[in-house]
Amino acid sequence: MTREEITQQIIAARLAKGFTWQELAAAVDRPVVWTTSALLGQHPIPPEIGSVLAEMLGLDPAAVPVLAAVPVRGGLPTAVPTDPTIYRFYEALSVYGGAIKELIHEQFGDGIMSAINFSVDVQKKPHRGGDRVVVTLDGKFLAYEWNRAT
Template structure:
């Protein structure tokens, strides 16, 4: 690589290198001992990758080692190209939260109190489950409950 490259350009290189080398996201995750969803998200630019793990991934993917510090930098998280996702897979998550989000919010408040589920102290997992009507996608969000602390606002 010559000159500075953007995180988006590195992400594109990662995707192309993974495909050309026939590597799975799981193989990359196993190589650094991290969960597959986290590793995939990190390689797609959503989490900083510690330099030692970045070096392993860069070597596996055959990328220039100069990208390791960029991979280790805190990224700009979130942000899809459109306000409403247009990719069908991502849109279904959006749709599911539109339909079930208010119910989940009510149940969180009923069972835990006034607060939110953390997306920082958080893990996510995906699994495939066999079903007679067709394989099922099982997504598990595991976030710490963070109660609102209204007394701190008064001090």
């Protein structure tokens, strides 16, 4: 049983049982974005949490150690995403990525925003012109440290 096969089982079971991602996250007391990402194969799921989720979703208990393994993260099936929602993030970073990078350097110095020491949140914000999607990326600043060989 591969991680990809288990991910497909998770998706099918969640839909068949009518669970929302939020309900699954609440059941294991974890953030909804982390839980969703983990169940889609992007994070290892500790066995005690994996067991709860596997039981809720009716997965074979043999899936739990596979869910706990460190996954290969990232990667999309195409160079430019074709899913409209994912493409819009790609588009936004294509347009604003350079400006964000410049502002990080101006405000913090030479470094990067961590995607390891990181959290993300998605909120719905009512707006008279139509509901807004608010995505907050919260990563630790990591300064580049250039050491000279002595």
